[in-house]
Amino acid sequence: MPNRRVNIDRVFHALGDPTRRAIVEKLSKGPISVSQLAKPFEITLAAVVQHLQILVESGLVHTEKVGRVRTCGIEPAGLSVAQQWIDERRSTWEERFDRLGDLLAESDEK
Amino acid sequence: MENRSVTHSTFVIERSYPATPERVFDAFADPAKKRRWYAETKNHDVEEFEMDFRVGGSDRARYRFREGSPFKGVALVNHTTYQDIQPNRRIVIAYTMAMGDKPFSASQATFELLPTDKGTNLIFTEQGAFFEGADGPQMREAGWRHLLEQLAKEFAR
Numbered sequence: 437m438p439n440r441r442v443n444i445d446r447v448f449h450a451l452g453d454p455t456r457r458a459i460v461e462k463l464s465k466g467p468i469s470v471s472q473l474a475k476p477f478e479i480t481l482a483a484v485v486q487h488l489q490i491l492v493e494s495g496l497v498h499t500e501k502v503g504r505v506r507t508c509g510i511e512p513a514g515l516s517v518a519q520q521w522i523d524e525r526r527s528t529w530e531e532r533f534d535r536l537g538d539l540l541a542e543s544d545e546k
Numbered sequence: 547m548e549n550r551s552v553t554h555s556t557f558v559i560e561r562s563y564p565a566t567p568e569r570v571f572d573a574f575a576d577p578a579k580k581r582r583w584y585a586e587t588k589n590h591d592v593e594e595f596e597m598d599f600r601v602g603g604s605d606r607a608r609y610r611f612r613e614g615s616p617f618k619g620v621a622l623v624n625h626t627t628y629q630d631i632q633p634n635r636r637i638v639i640a641y642t643m644a645m646g647d648k649p650f651s652a653s654q655a656t657f658e659l660l661p662t663d664k665g666t667n668l669i670f671t672e673q674g675a676f677f678e679g680a681d682g683p684q685m686r687e688a689g690w691r692h693l694l695e696q697l698a699k700e701f702a703r
Contacts, residue, residue, distance in 0.1 A: 522555040525653075525674055533561045533668065535583035536573055540565040 450494035455479065456487050460496060460510070467509030553676040564665040567634040571659060574637055575599050590622065603628050621646055635659055651676045
């Protein structure tokens with residue numbers, strides 16, 4: 437379990453920055469070269485590379501160099517949509533059962 | 547790159563209600579009551595809610611996500627079939643969730659109502675299958691956006 441805790445802290449650190457969150461959102465649409473990634477953000481290429489390094493360390497993003505082009509993309513083993521779905525299923529039902537409790541308590545008062 | 551993997555998940559939720567099993571069961575059987583706790587949330591509008599509460603009967607619900615939701619404007623369709631109904635004791639359902647017309651998960655769920663001196667213990671067990679990638683990149687992208695928004699809220703505290 438300790439390893440997982442470290443990862444979560446790194447992910448939170450990685451995603452604690454709004455530029456990095458925006459980078460992750462952009463990458464969620466598909467892999468892209470680093471230079472293309474830098475374009476919409478009004479920061480230097482060097483700054484983007486620094487952000488990417490933190491994202492790579494967190495396990496959310498991976499990069500690879502093919503020839504002269506470095507491409508980056510979402511690491512599928514990172515925060516997965518599947519895990520998110522699992523959490524969301526449970527919380528959807530928890531909220532429903534909360535509301536059921538409210539409904540039952542309400543009818544009781546009449 | 548399409549990922550055709552299926553994720554399976556089983557979980558249990560237990561609740562205690564200060565109400566008789568008959569009243570709890572009624573909240574499942576009566577469409578007006580069921581709609582209020584099952585379907586109505588602040589995240590979406592309920593466009594459709596049909597119930598046919600009998601073994602072999604099907605319920606259908608369609609929700610439209612509101613402003614502020616990462617799935618704003620999208621329709622979420624929930625189709626449920628009743629597998630077993632034991633009045634005041636047990637309900638077993640099988641249901642699917644779909645984004646528009648694309649199902650992305652199928653689940654089996656059981657509601658057990660156990661009488662106690664305080665009222666009722668409700669034990670809910672769900673076994674679900676999520677077809678990751680069934681809706682391809684769109685689902686994944688929306689999933690990420692949702693996640694990032696949740697995180698942004700955390701950091702804004």
